[in-house]
Amino acid sequence: MDRESLTEKIVSLKRAKGISWKKIAEEIGRSPGFATAALLGQMSLTKEEAETAGQLLGLDENEIALLQQVPYRGSLPAAVPTDPLIYRFYEITQVFGTTLKALIEEEFGDGIMSAIDFELSVDRVPDPKGDRVKVTFNGKFLPYRRY
Amino acid sequence: MDRESLTEKIVSLKRAKGISWKKIAEEIGRSPGFATAALLGQMSLTKEEAETAGQLLGLDENEIALLQQVPYRGSLPAAVPTDPLIYRFYEITQVFGTTLKALIEEEFGDGIMSAIDFELSVDRVPDPKGDRVKVTFNGKFLPYRRY
């Protein structure tokens, strides 16, 4: 069984059992951002976390082992994503990429925001005109090394 | 003069005058996210805002008019960005795109986070192990219309 099939199976089991990503995250003891990414095949779990997740969803031993392996990352089937929800993040990069670069460099100097030493979270912001999605990226600033 | 050349000129004038993006934003009366995007050719300014920016930077009338025009958006020269700072946002979309989709849909149902009714901000989070970049996206949730 490869990782992609396991992801499909997990999504299917989760639907059948009616468990939410947040619930699984709570059981594992990780934030929803981390836990969901791991179950969707983009992060690796520790043995313990994988076993907890496996019991919740009903995975076999081999599948639980697969959850602990570092995956080949990249969750999208094309360079420019076609799914509208995910495309909006690509659009933000396309339209506001130079803005993000300008503001981060003005504040921090020459470097990047790490996507490895990195957390993401999704929150609901109630708003009478329609609730809003708040997505937060929190990554360590890494300055270019001068040598 | 096309918009791309104006962007280059603005960056060059800003460097020569030593003004920060935040300062320009403050003068215009907009947040740094919005004002920087506008000056980099991704958002349009009102007549007043454009004139303020024009005076700060020393733009001529035609250039000030150009700042008020809706641009053809897209700030990057390639579908997959090569600049490491900007690439990290592409990487986040590639690696965490399905996670963002899963969490937003679990919380809000079937729909998207708007990239139009949308704000972005960049903040510094002090951290003894190295300060962190916090990027916040805040967009209205738009449910798919059922008809």
Added chain:
Amino acid sequence: MDRESLTEKIVSLKRAKGISWKKIAEEIGRSPGFATAALLGQMSLTKEEAETAGQLLGLDENEIALLQQVPYRGSLPAAVPTDPLIYRFYEITQVFGTTLKALIEEEFGDGIMSAIDFELSVDRVPDPKGDRVKVTFNGKFLPYRRY
């Protein structure tokens, strides 16, 4: 069973049973645009709608559940579509994209037509020189947020 196989199965069952998309849409209580998109794996149905569709076509429980799940959207196998009927819509975007941008912005200001809060319909316009296809897109105008 993944969503793509389900779509293939639905098309096959529909052919075997000789039911039209319009008929299914009517039974479900949605417009043909919405219902067809949902059955082709691009929109999600409510539990009730999915069950109605499932009974009409003869789907099993798991397949009916799959119809209620939010799909990874994108219905075409390539960035530039090869099917002539669908290509014509791509061609319209390529040739008239800047025209649509100019006219929408002249009428509404800086923003977009939503493809989420959005309806589409297809109608026949009788014409002695050959009937015409009328495709209508109806989406909420979303102005860019100024912040």
Added chain:
Amino acid sequence: MDRESLTEKIVSLKRAKGISWKKIAEEIGRSPGFATAALLGQMSLTKEEAETAGQLLGLDENEIALLQQVPYRGSLPAAVPTDPLIYRFYEITQVFGTTLKALIEEEFGDGIMSAIDFELSVDRVPDPKGDRVKVTFNGKFLPYRRY
């Protein structure tokens, strides 16, 4: 002067003179869809139409001649458009392309909606929850020839 530079010049003159696309269309005696496309370098004008447009905008003889020439069509700088307004039309094709194919073929049989014997219009639909954009495509149905 090539056609692309003429398009840029026309946009710039129009801004300076403060004329709308609709006004130019009216003067030429064509619909806004057709006239705007022609001035943006995607359709050709007759001699008379080109002269009217030229006088309104202040074009020279050579430029007026260029407006009458059939252009090499295609108005976008990339296969997948980056501008959010235009991208939404690409998204509609990606997400609803198979739906459009299914509905047109169910109603008309095997063939296409012409993008040549074709009209487009953009209208405002007032709505208390926010006005809506209505885009209408009206093209002759062309059945595949059987031979």
Added chain:
Amino acid sequence: MDRESLTEKIVSLKRAKGISWKKIAEEIGRSPGFATAALLGQMSLTKEEAETAGQLLGLDENEIALLQQVPYRGSLPAAVPTDPLIYRFYEITQVFGTTLKALIEEEFGDGIMSAIDFELSVDRVPDPKGDRVKVTFNGKFLPYRRY
């Protein structure tokens, strides 16, 4: 069974039975251009034509039904074809595309040659220096609609 597998099966049965495309076309009562395209999954047959073809080749009911369905067109596995015979047609488009455009527009005005109301034929032209292939495209001229 999807259309692609059916195409493979048809090619295989045809080889085993030693029937030519021309023979099948004759039986169906269509030209070789149309009939071959239909059997290769690019055109749809009527019920009667599909049954004739099915009997000749030994297809089952479901496969005969599939021959009557409008296919998702596009017969090549890549945007630039790798097969040398087919590439030559791509090369002709690349090298002589602007020539074809110039000559058609000079003769007919602004418009296109339809690829829908369209016939193609392949003939042998005996020539002492080596026989020649004559490919004829015959499509209705469609002028751009002025509106």
Added chain:
Amino acid sequence: MDRESLTEKIVSLKRAKGISWKKIAEEIGRSPGFATAALLGQMSLTKEEAETAGQLLGLDENEIALLQQVPYRGSLPAAVPTDPLIYRFYEITQVFGTTLKALIEEEFGDGIMSAIDFELSVDRVPDPKGDRVKVTFNGKFLPYRRY
């Protein structure tokens, strides 16, 4: 002056002088297919032909020399052409490529239709339902060498 600029200049001079491609072809003593391709930078002319063309259009000596040079061929700005007239030929290759391959190989055996020892012509076929464009490709059949 590079070949592309010369092509643009030739198109512009031709428009100003009101000469047709057919007329130029006749003066040069070549068919319209060949002569137009040569003037659009895809074929080379002999010294005599180039001089005749140069006099007709008003080219200088250097430009006349350029007409005699073998060009780097390829007349389109993208792998998939965006111009609707030219795209139709690409569409024919995409949709009917395997049909052309099947019919040519059935008639001639394993080989190709040459695109070098090759002629093309464009003709008008009067038709009461709308005149038709007839495009003929005539290329030597080249069998694969067995060695």
Added chain:
Amino acid sequence: MDRESLTEKIVSLKRAKGISWKKIAEEIGRSPGFATAALLGQMSLTKEEAETAGQLLGLDENEIALLQQVPYRGSLPAAVPTDPLIYRFYEITQVFGTTLKALIEEEFGDGIMSAIDFELSVDRVPDPKGDRVKVTFNGKFLPYRRY
């Protein structure tokens, strides 16, 4: 069984039986260049040749028939090959393509080297500093037809 699977099977049988490409070529009575290409699915064999090859390798009747069919050519999984040995030939085309064009045209005039009426061979050139690979392409010169 499609041609690609047959190619894989042939490679596997050849390894198991320890026969060389040269040996198979000799048995078939063709050069190694031709015979290897045919067995790798890029050329077609005659009935007799296919039967000889089939007996050597242990193929069944259907597979022997497949060897006689004209294949859809193109042996690489990507437009730019990733395998280093094959990439070097791509590199030669990229780096020396214009040189080859210049030298062939200087010697022969405007035309091409045929890749159809074409032979290739691979030889070893002993060299004290390390043996050398000599690859020879031998193709008929085809002048562009003037018409």
Added chain:
Amino acid sequence: MDRESLTEKIVSLKRAKGISWKKIAEEIGRSPGFATAALLGQMSLTKEEAETAGQLLGLDENEIALLQQVPYRGSLPAAVPTDPLIYRFYEITQVFGTTLKALIEEEFGDGIMSAIDFELSVDRVPDPKGDRVKVTFNGKFLPYRRY
């Protein structure tokens, strides 16, 4: 002046002076393959060679210096070449790439033919049925290092 412009200038001067690539090669004291590649911007010349070439063609000092600089190699404007002469070499790689790999590895073991320690030559092979182009690649065999 960049290298690409210099290449264009050299081609233009060569045409004006009527010197052949072979003649220049002879004067420089290199083979036509090497010398032509160098003048087309793909190889570097020694000081002496560059000066000889410069005098023959009439280049200035700066241009002669540029001929001695190592270029950024790659002589084609697209990944898949559009020029038919050059495309044939790409086609050979596409169709016969796996054959070349099979034969070289059978003869030499696991490794590649170097495209650096490499010579190419173009020769005419007289043939009563039409002369043939013989292209020879001669590169050192490099075995993969085992470590």
Added chain:
Amino acid sequence: MDRESLTEKIVSLKRAKGISWKKIAEEIGRSPGFATAALLGQMSLTKEEAETAGQLLGLDENEIALLQQVPYRGSLPAAVPTDPLIYRFYEITQVFGTTLKALIEEEFGDGIMSAIDFELSVDRVPDPKGDRVKVTFNGKFLPYRRY
């Protein structure tokens, strides 16, 4: 069984048996760089090495034979890798490619670092601020042949 499936099986067996790449390399008697590449389907092993590896992992005879075959190289599913660890090497090529070219050519003259007569190693460099990865590429310098 094709090579890709074998790679997947090897990774799975290795996980189940808890053996490290370094351990396998040691048993085979090759460096970790070479041995890991071979087991991941990018290098070929000798009979003896393959048998040792096969016994360690529990492969059958056919699989052991496959390990000795020269593979079609290229280990990534896309031209621009999506996995962050591997992308960093792509990024280094994109950002520092011209630097590597400048420094190698300054030191060695016109040529390349071989990727065939080549070794790679990965080492840990302890560092109080966080350990560092040291990747070393060691390839023979190959000067361009002058001929």
Added chain:
Amino acid sequence: MDRESLTEKIVSLKRAKGISWKKIAEEIGRSPGFATAALLGQMSLTKEEAETAGQLLGLDENEIALLQQVPYRGSLPAAVPTDPLIYRFYEITQVFGTTLKALIEEEFGDGIMSAIDFELSVDRVPDPKGDRVKVTFNGKFLPYRRY
């Protein structure tokens, strides 16, 4: 003046003055890897460093300012590099990417080698069979954050 033109000018001045990259690096007080990258437009210099470099090469004030600005990084004109020296690094990523991933993860766990907190160096390794290029990448290991 944009950064790309400055890079071209710097290369040209360096050639005219006959200074080596190593010499400039020494004057600036940085390693050759860093200094060369900065002058080729991929890293930014401090004011002092930029002035030193400017004096060495003869740059004006504006150009010296440009050297201190953070560039939009990415030094190659295509996603797959065509220059053979640079391509070899791409090839290493393609062929050995999964090997590097396997070895780094075995040694360090789940994470990446930073390309930001990163040094590169190029050294000559004398070897009687031909000197070797040693390229060293030294980057901080960054473990994925667990949160």
